[in-house]
Structure formats: structure tokens, C-alpha cells
Amino acid sequence: MPRPFTPKVVTANALLEGDVVYLTADDRWTRDLSEAELLTDEAHAELRLIDANARQHEVVGPYLADMAPGEAGPEPTHFREDFRRTGPSNYFHGKQAEA
Amino acid sequence: MYRYNDFDAAFLAERNAQFRQQVARRIDGSLTEDEFKPLRLMNGLYLQLHAYMLRVAIPYGTLGSAQMRQLAHVADKWDKGYGHFTTRQNIQYNWPKLPDIPDILDALAEVQLHAIQTSGNTIRNVTADHFAGASADEVGDPRPVAELLRQWSTDHPEFQFLPRKFKFAVTGAEHDRAVIRAHDIGVQLVEKDGKRGYRVLVGGGLGRTPVIGKVIRDFLPEEDLLPYSEAIVSTYNVLGRRDNKYKARIKITVNENGLDTFRELTEARFAELKPLFTGVDQEMLDGIRAHFAPPAFRNAPTTEYDAAREADPVFRAWADTNLSDHKAPGYAIVSISLKKHGQTPGDATSEQMRVIADLAEQYGHDDIRISHEQNVILPHVHKSDLPALHAALKEADLATANIGLVSDIIACPGMDYCALATARSIPVAQQIATRFDELKLEHDIGPLKIKISGCINACGHHHVGHIGILGLDRAGVENYQITLGGDGSEDATIGQRVGPGFAYDEITGAIETILTTYLDLRESEDETFLEAYRRTGPGPFKAALYPEKEKANAA
Numbered sequence: 001m002p003r004p005f006t007p008k009v010v011t012a013n014a015l016l017e018g019d020v021v022y023l024t025a026d027d028r029w030t031r032d033l034s035e036a037e038l039l040t041d042e043a044h045a046e047l048r049l050i051d052a053n054a055r056q057h058e059v060v061g062p063y064l065a066d067m068a069p070g071e072a073g074p075e076p077t078h079f080r081e082d083f084r085r086t087g088p089s090n091y092f093h094g095k096q097a098e099a
Numbered sequence: 100m101y102r103y104n105d106f107d108a109a110f111l112a113e114r115n116a117q118f119r120q121q122v123a124r125r126i127d128g129s130l131t132e133d134e135f136k137p138l139r140l141m142n143g144l145y146l147q148l149h150a151y152m153l154r155v156a157i158p159y160g161t162l163g164s165a166q167m168r169q170l171a172h173v174a175d176k177w178d179k180g181y182g183h184f185t186t187r188q189n190i191q192y193n194w195p196k197l198p199d200i201p202d203i204l205d206a207l208a209e210v211q212l213h214a215i216q217t218s219g220n221t222i223r224n225v226t227a228d229h230f231a232g233a234s235a236d237e238v239g240d241p242r243p244v245a246e247l248l249r250q251w252s253t254d255h256p257e258f259q260f261l262p263r264k265f266k267f268a269v270t271g272a273e274h275d276r277a278v279i280r281a282h283d284i285g286v287q288l289v290e291k292d293g294k295r296g297y298r299v300l301v302g303g304g305l306g307r308t309p310v311i312g313k314v315i316r317d318f319l320p321e322e323d324l325l326p327y328s329e330a331i332v333s334t335y336n337v338l339g340r341r342d343n344k345y346k347a348r349i350k351i352t353v354n355e356n357g358l359d360t361f362r363e364l365t366e367a368r369f370a371e372l373k374p375l376f377t378g379v380d381q382e383m384l385d386g387i388r389a390h391f392a393p394p395a396f397r398n399a400p401t402t403e404y405d406a407a408r409e410a411d412p413v414f415r416a417w418a419d420t421n422l423s424d425h426k427a428p429g430y431a432i433v434s435i436s437l438k439k440h441g442q443t444p445g446d447a448t449s450e451q452m453r454v455i456a457d458l459a460e461q462y463g464h465d466d467i468r469i470s471h472e473q474n475v476i477l478p479h480v481h482k483s484d485l486p487a488l489h490a491a492l493k494e495a496d497l498a499t500a501n502i503g504l505v506s507d508i509i510a511c512p513g514m515d516y517c518a519l520a521t522a523r524s525i526p527v528a529q530q531i532a533t534r535f536d537e538l539k540l541e542h543d544i545g546p547l548k549i550k551i552s553g554c555i556n557a558c559g560h561h562h563v564g565h566i567g568i569l570g571l572d573r574a575g576v577e578n579y580q581i582t583l584g585g586d587g588s589e590d591a592t593i594g595q596r597v598g599p600g601f602a603y604d605e606i607t608g609a610i611e612t613i614l615t616t617y618l619d620l621r622e623s624e625d626e627t628f629l630e631a632y633r634r635t636g637p638g639p640f641k642a643a644l645y646p647e648k649e650k651a652n653a654a
Contacts, residue, residue, distance in 0.1 A: 017196050018197065057128040
């Protein structure tokens with residue numbers, strides 16, 4: 001039996017600002033993880049990553065990040081993605097300060 | 100300090116103009132990221148977790164006040180009002196935006212600073228003893244040599260695509276404050292039979308495979324430094340592995356081929372190169388030396404200093420930990436701690452940078468150093484100025500009296516910033532420093548070097564920490580391994596892993612266990628942690644850290 005697919009979002013860093021962005025279902029780059037498109041189908045996820053990779057003039061280094069469905073949209077399953085959506089822990093900088 | 104000549108200034112201006120165009124072409128879509136990435140890395144621009152990061156070289160850790168003020172200006176105008184000083188004597192800005200980078204580089208160029216070769220598989224910023232030119236124990240000032248190496252290696256056409264990055268460190272003293280044994284090439288100024296020369300070490304490095312550098316030439320005549328360095332790097336360039344990133348550093352090349360083979364190949368290459376160096380480099384070195392002439396030290400009484408020591412216990416505590424012996428009578432080397440308990444190791448606000456610049460100008464012959472231990476040094480301060488200096492530092496929150504103690508921790512940026520990190524380091528350092536400040540045990544424990552890396556690449560030098568901490572990702576959770584007995588000095592030693600790792604919320608307690616064990620077992624207050632560890636070995640520390648295992652073994 002194939003392993004169940006862990007849901008994903010497409011994430012990258014914005015070309016100009018360098019901050020973390022996520023791909024939405026309507027093809028926008030959002031700064032807010034809760035607005036990201038949660039990809040539950042592996043083939044669809046691969047296609048969305050190809051879409052993202054075609055947008056080199058907007059973002060750097062798109063990849064698929066593991067997520068779990070949550071009440072307010074996708075939730076990180078790993079601490080690295082949790083830090084990416086929050087900001088550093090030593091200063092109130094980054095996303096946590098922009099919300 | 101070294102001042103750019105017309106050639107240097109023109110080179111930098113041209114390079115910055117090129118990069119400005121490259122940034123513009125990336126932004127307008129003419130360049131893909133794959134095309135742009137090697138270009139930005141050549142100019143010190145990384146993309147990290149939350150933002151771009153610009154790493155600016157501080158050659159051999161030496162700055163003047165004008166440069167420090169400009170670093171503060173960059174922090175205010177294009178970043179978040181602070182900078183992070185690193186274990187390679189550089190400064191990193193954590194929040195610049197891509198369109199601003201060309202302006203930042205131009206601003207840096209105004210004060211003869213740049214970000215060239217702070218990344219990529221090139222010869223990186225040449226580091227040096229941060230007490231250079233000031234300490235009582237040195238044979239000679241390592242900075243002119245470091246500057247010569249910098250000029251030789253900058254844009255060296257043969258060495259722009261080495262198998263991997265390449266790091267030089269230079270010291271002028273037997274007591275190694277520059278960790279030369281953990282560098283690809285370590286250079287030590289030595290004297291033999293009244294002649295100056297160099298002891299050259301090769302193949303040191305930390306990271307995934309920590310190796311202590313080996314002596315490839317015990318005494319290299321002064322005039323042979325550049326041809327011999329070129330021979331080493333050239334041999335490595337040919338022999339070094341490009342098939343496996345983890346086996347690409349020169350330490351692996353030396354180990355796989357054996358030091359003797361590597362030395363033979365180097366000597367053969369040296370024989371070819373030597374005739375090509377006609378002595379111009381030595382003329383240049385003489386010219387460079389003139390830039391590093393010692394300041395005019397004044398001969399004055401130290402009455403104010405002696406009185407302040409007597410009257411003010413806070414001043415005395417600071418003087419006891421943060422001052423080092425200077426070669427000139429009446430002078431001291433001042434270490435300004437960037438490790439206030441609970442703060443991020445190595446960070447300085449723009450305001451603090453300006454204060455340091457002002458103090459260097461007023462009291463310190465306009466000379467500022469960044470240490471690989473992430474502190475700031477004023478190398479030449481007359482003792483009579485120390486009470487006023489200390490008062491000014493206190494006002495700027497820069498008077499923490501903890502140099503060389505528990506809370507003087509090296510920590511890499513870790514997963515709070517770095518894209519390579521597997522765990523956080525900064526908050527671990529903050530917690531340890533805060534805990535021992537609360538326990539008031541810091542001065543009781545005495546000299547101790549804790550070094551923390553947030554991944555196996557070991558930017559935080561954990562392998563050579565008396566206590567080393569390595570943050571890893573164990574099954575999706577941060578986990579911290581402890582090594583004991585490491586040493587980055589002339590007795591360089593790689594620390595030994597003590598046992599299974601500890602969770603993020605356990606690591607500070609584990610360090611406390613180690614240090615209370617030390618306090619219990621030391622033979623006297625004079626026996627340092629490292630000495631005690633060398634005497635007892637890891638046994639008592641393991642027993643204290645893993646009591647259950649100990650019980651199981653006994654059963």
C-alpha cells in the first residue's frame with residue numbers, strides 16, 4: 001500500500017523582501033500561512049510546485065512544506081516551518097511583528 | 100590601520116557597480132535565481148529563513164571609529180537597528196531587502212568595507228588575534244600579514260572556484276587566541292635564531308568532521324609566505340574532492356592523502372611558484388606594515404585607575420574580568436562584552452556601535468577589534484581613562500563583567516535565522532546566561548568557554564568549547580548534544596560527546612548539573628573546569644548527567 005500523502009503547502013521567500021510567502025489557491029503569494037492552499041493530493045501538489053517554479057521573478061526557492069489541516073488553515077508539522085511563519089525567538093521581528 | 104590605495108578603491112567601486120547591475124537584472128527578470136545565486140554569494144548576500152542576510156567582512160577584525168559609525172548607519176537605514184558580530188570577525192545584517200543591497204554596499208565602500216568573498220568557495224575573510232599589536236605576549240603584529248594575505252586572496256583568479264570555502268587565521272603569539280588550529284591554514288608568527296618567520300598549519304577545521312590542524316612547515320622564512328600559501332591552496336585546488344561536499348574541505352584532502360604526500364606535493368608546487376615571486380610582495384608587506392605602526396603611547400600615572408579599583412567594587416569586578424595585559428606600560432586591553440545576560444551573543448545596537456566608536460576615538464587610539472568570541476575589543480586604552488570609559492560603557496549597557504566566564508557564550512545564529520540550522524542556539528545561550536546570573540555562580544565557576552552550534556557545520560565552534568552544545572533535529576524535535584573537554588587554544592582539543600542529547604527545555608539544567616559537579620569535585624578554586632575535566636575524565640559528569648544509566652550499570 002502506498003504511504004498516505006502528508007498534506008503540503010507551496011512556500012518560498014519573496015524575491016525583493018526575502019520574507020516567507022505561501023501560494024494561495026487563487027495564485028497569489030500570501031504572507032499569512034492560514035491563507036495558503038493546503039494540497040492534499042500528491043499529483044496536484046507537484047503541479048502547484050511547477051507553477052510556483054515558473055514565477056522566478058516573484059519568489060526564490062519554492063518548495064513543498066509538510067502541513068496538517070487546522071481550524072484556521074494549514075498548521076506546520078515541524079518546528080522549522082513554525083519558526084518560518086513566526087520569526088526569530090530572540091527579537092519580536094519578522095512575521096510575528098507584522099501581524 | 101590599512102587605508103585603501105587608488106587601486107583598492109577603484110576595484111571596489113567597479114565590483115559594486117557590477118553587482119548593482121546584476122541585482123537590477125535579477126529584479127527585472129533577466130536573471131534566474133540559479134544564475135543570480137552565485138553572483139550574490141560572491142558579494143556576501145545570503146537568503147535565510149526570514150529574510151536576506153548580508154555578511155560584511157571586517158578584515159582581521161579591525162575597525163576604525165568611522166567604519167563602526169557607518170556600520171551603525173547601515174543598521175539604522177536599511178536594517179532593524181542592530182548588527183550581529185560573528186565567529187569569523189564579520190558583521191551580519193539579518194533584514195536587508197534585495198533592492199537596497201547596492202546602496203548598502205556603496206555606503207560600506209565609503210569607509211573601505213565590503214562583502215566580497217564572505218561566501219562561496221573562495222578564500223574568506225582572513226581572521227587574526229583580536230589582541231594583535233597590543234598583547235604583551237606576541238612576537239609580532241599579525242595584521243600586516245593578514246592584510247597581505249587578504250590582498251593576495253581577494254579576487255585571486257585561480258582561487259575563485261575552490262572545492263570548498265577556505266579560511267585563514269593568523270596569530271603573532273604562542274598563546275592562540277585566533278583558533279588557528281581550526282582553520283584550513285593557520286599561520287603563526289615565530290622567531291628562530293633571531294629571524295622572523297612563520298609556523299604554518301594546514302587542514303584544521305570543525306564542522307561535520309572536526310580535525311586539528313597539522314604543522315606542514317615548522318619554520319617558513321618570511322619572504323616565502325605568499326608562494327607557500329599559494330602552493331598549499333593550489334595543491335588543494337587540484338587534489339581536493341569536488342564529488343562530495345562533505346569531503347571537500349582541505350582537512351579531508353590532507354587526511355585522505357596523508358600529510359606527507361600533501362606536503363611533498365605542496366613543496367613541489369612551491370618550487371615552481373617561488374621564482375615567480377620576485378620580492379614585490381615583500382615590498383608591499385613593508386608598505387602595509389607602515390599602516391600598522393603602533394600608536395604613540397603616553398607615559399602617564401595610573402592614579403585614577405588605582406583609586407577607582409579601590410573605591411568601586413563594580414569597576415573592580417569589571418576590571419578583573421574584562422581587562423588584559425598590554426605591552427605598553429600603563430595601558431590595558433579592554434574587552435567590551437556583547438554578552439549581557441539574556442541578550443543575543445554578538446549583537447550590538449546601532450546606538451551601542453556609536454558609543455563604541457566614540458570611546459575608541461576618545462580613549463582608544465581609534466582602534467576597534469571584533470573578536471571571534473563575538474565581543475568588541477578596544478586594544479589600546481590608558482589605565483587612567485578606564486574609570487571614565489567604564490562609566491560610559493555602563494550607560495550604554497555594555498559594561499557586563501563576564502569575559503571568559505559561563506555567560507560569555509559563543510552562539511551561532513541557529514534556526515532563529517540560518518537556513519542550514521537544525522535547531523536554535525541563541526535562546527539556549529540566553530537561558531544559560533540568565534540561569535547562572537540568577538544562581539550568582541559565574542565568578543565562582545571561573546574561566547569557562549561554552550560554545551553552541553545550531554547544526555553540524557559548527558559555526559559556533561562547539562567542538563572546541565570546554566562545554567560544547569550541538570543542536571540537532573531528532574525526529575522533528577530540537578535536541579542538544581553535549582561535548583566536554585574541547586579547547587580552541589594552542590592546546591587544541593576536540594571535545595568528546597558525553598552521551599545522549601537533551602531536549603530544548605532540559606539543556607540548561609544539564610549544563611547546571613555539569614557545573615555543580617565541577618564545583619564539587621575541583622581540588623581548589625584555582626582548578627579550572629577544563630583542568631578538572633582533564634584530571635577526572637568524563638566519568639563524574641556522565642554519572643551526574645545520566646544517573647539512571649549509572650544505576651543500571653551498577654545493577
